[in-house]
Amino acid sequence: MPGLKQRGIEIYNWFEQRLGLATPILEAVEHEVPENTSSWWYVFGSAATVLLVLQVMTGILLALVYTPSASHAWNSLEFLDHNVKLGWFLRAMHGWGSDFMVAVVLIHMAQVFIFGAYKFPRELTWIVGVFLLLMTLGMAFTGQVLRFDQDAYWGLGIGASIASRVPLIGGWLVDMMLGGPIIAGPTLTRFFALHVFVIPGALLALVGLHLWMVLRLGINDWPMPGRIVRKSTYVREYHELTKQTGIPFVPDAAWKDAIFAAAIMLSVIACALLFGPFGPTGQPDPTIIQTAPKPDFAFLWIYAVLAYLPPNLETPVMFIAPMLAIGAMLLLPLVAGEGEKHWSRRPVAVLMLAVIAVTLGVFTRLGTYTPWSPIMDAWTSDAIPVTYLHDRTPLERQGAIVLQNKQCRNCHSIGGAGGLRGPALDAIAARMTEDQMIRQVLQGGGNMPAYGNALNPSETTALVRFLTTLRGRDLPPATDASRRLVLSSETPASSPRER
Ligand code: HEC
CATH class of the missing domain: 1.10.760.10 (Cytochrome c-like domain)
Incomplete structure (x- = not known):
């Protein structure tokens, strides 16, 4: 039907005349990237974005049933698990999607670090990335609280006791966090607002900024030993490289991203089907002291570290260590913005990454079986x-x-x-x-x-x-x-x- 096609083009033109988006989108899709960036090492960022989309979609569906009230939250999860068709699967997808997202974001960061991709001119992309990591963790923590089960209750208790140790403003912080002096209805309302409006809003905005910078500055070229980043020459060298070896991002480089994202999606689905949703564990009841509250996987290592720390070191380690870690991550591109990118020329960086990865891995493993707590049953x-x-x-x-x-x-x-x-x-x-x-x-x-x-x-x-x-x-x-x-x-x- 030629008439229909004609109409379609007319409608398209009507929108295009007003929006003018076709050219920038086409440019973004087809922009040239250095050939050597078409690599399986470069797929984690896009996979994290795809997982974010999954989380937003499953999250919206969950919000249709979930009731953010202290007396109904737990029941609404049980209702989802048992009375809503495939409700359990939705919860499982959102839960596993969250674990995968934290893991993929961490791997993405490690890759960017080891490839020196945070160096000039991509310093700000890294700094925004650090905030994205913090927000991803923030989503994981607030999400776990929304289950409002025993684990959430005691997890919050521990979180609050950490906050209460901040000198001077500790009490005020706890009040802000819990919406009052104790864990109660207002606490859940507060975490719901954080999990559904505040953090996702900021997260989506920053993801947009992050992607915009990736497009604008180009994908980090594959590091070569001896190819040194200098502010005076880098941009010209990068453009020459792109001119010589450039390939269009879609489809030449993007198909690897697509396949990896699909594999990650299938893994989330497989985990959701095999292992089901997280919790809810018992209804929150302050009169039952849970001896072994388990945080979700992203926080297991904190839990293990706290358990092994001698009590007199707890307060200093709990504040100073995270501050130092975040500060170091933010300063990294500013102090090491130039120089070698290749890992063979950056032994200290490689060693540091290995130490961090092994430490996190060991403490996470320890957190899964908590040998220090008695099995009370x-x-x-x-x-x-x-x-x-x-x-x-x-x-x-x-x-x-x-x-x-x-x-x-x-x-x-x-x-x-x-x-x-x-x-x-x-x-x-x-x-x-x-x-x-x-x-x-x-x-x-x-x-x-x-x-x-x-x-x-x-x-x-x-x-x-x-x-x-x-x-x-x-x-x-x-x-x-x-x-x-x-x-x-x-x-x-x-x-x-x-x-
Ligand atoms: C709260 C945890 C806890 C409970 C409950 C407990 N124990 Fe123990 N028990 C320990 C610890 C910890 C040690 C190691 C003490 C040490 O190293 O000096 C220990 C040591 C022992 C030892 C010496 C073991 C050795 O190899 O040196 C015996 C025997 C023992 N407990 C018997 C019992 C009996 C019987 C009961 C019940 C009536 C009991 N325990 C209840 C924690 C407990």
Whole structure:
């Protein structure tokens, strides 16, 4: 139908006459980039942008059902999970999209750093990027609070206690953050506003600025050892390079971005399908002290660092370290804006990146299993293994029940199940004599509570009798060294093994 086509062109022209966007868009799409920037190393920035679009879209859909009120938030998530068709999938996509976005942004930053792409004239692009990282983390944190479950509640508690340590304005900061002195309705309203209006608004604006600068300044050329960035010559050299080897961004360079973005999308979908949405864990209840609140993956390392820090270092490390880290990132392009870009000529930079990556990785790993916190439900969910009860006297079995009921296994494991705060008890009788065990149980010590008041003498007897049967495999029972010394001095040649 020629008439229809004619109409279409007329409508297009009507808009184009008023908007005038065709030329700039076409220019942006087809602009020449140096051939060597068409590389799989250059795909992370565009993948982060695609993830941002995913987050905005899934976020809008979630906001249609989510109720930002302290009494209804948790229920509305349950409603999404169970009553809305594919609601769980939407939540899972938004949650996994968030984790992927943090990861991709971090990788993008590492790549930009190692390729020296923050150097002249792209200093400001990097600085805007640092703010984009902070906002991405801000979205991850505020988003986790919106779940308003136990993890969110205690995560907020920890966040607030960090804020309260700021000298002078700590109290005011907590008030600002929580919308009052305690975590309550206003807290959620505040985080909802941050997560849905304030941070995304700023984030989108800065992403626009970031992309504009990428277009304007050109994609960073592939670093070559010996090709030194100088403010006086760089721009001319870059243009020459583009003129000699330039290829249009679309399609010659962009197809790699498209394939990688598609792979990331498929990974998000796969994770969402396989692992489902995050939480909500239990309804927030300040009367239940959660001993192991788990933050989302982006903050696990902070959680691990805080747990391992000696208490007197907490306050300084919590403020000074982030300030220094952010300050260093912002200053980096200003102090190192010229010079070599290639990693082989920047050993300090490579080493620094490796140290940061390994440290973050290790602490994140530590954060996933928190060996310092007792598993508080160990006594209800894991029975004492049958092998430890087989062939035991009634008194000893009685002791096994005391061990279970007094919740010793919140801190001690038996048969691999239980807490890790204290040593495993499987072979305790090979290490301690009965007297030592009685002392340890009644008096406690070394981070173990004293059970003197909580056990009557018959319970203690039974408990310790049971413990003396826990000897591991083929280990001799522990003997009292002091007693043995006395014995051997009295009868010098009593036992050939002791000489
Ligand atoms: C709050 C955690 C906690 C609980 C609950 C607890 N313990 Fe302990 N327990 C520890 C810690 C920590 C140590 C290590 C003390 C040290 O290093 O001096 C320990 C040490 C011990 C030891 C000595 C182990 C060794 O190898 O040196 C015994 C025996 C023991 N506990 C028995 C018990 C019994 C029995 C109970 C229950 C009545 C119990 N514990 C409850 C934390 C706990």
